[in-house]
Amino acid sequence: MPHKGSCLCKQTEIVLDSTHEYQCICHCLDCKETSRSAFSTNVRAPKSQVHITGPVKTYDIVAPSGNTVTCVFCGNCGSAISHLSVFFGDEQVVQTGNFRDFKDIPIKTELFVKDRWAGVPSIPNAAQTQAMPAS
Secondary structure, three states, X not given: OOEEEEOOOOXXXXXXOOOOOOEEEEOOHHHHHHHOOOOEEEEEEEHHHXXXXXXXXXXXXXXXXXXXXXXXXXXXXXXXXXXXXXXXXXXXXXXXXHOHHHHHOOEEEEEOHHHOOOOOOOOOOXXXXXXXXXX
């Protein structure tokens, strides 16, 4: 079942042709800054199954790993859409907060829990990872 979502202003639409049974939370500083929140919720999807239409802009950052990460966001409202990196190979990370149906998909993993904000509890039964696991 494809997932369909959009940015805040609805000008950028995202369709995932892939099916996802779980998602992850990331507590790293880059995801906090991109999401403007305490963490981001994400899935990794094959690039060939991610379709983004509408105005987008990109910018590159260097992750703590030294890899360049290309951040994709709506060119109008600035909503974070996805991240691309050589680390992800043929996949890209897509922010699930842009999709209404991901509210029903469980969290399986929390990344960068070493950077979790005080007062944000861990997700029961989710794997707790200190940093980014090897690809």
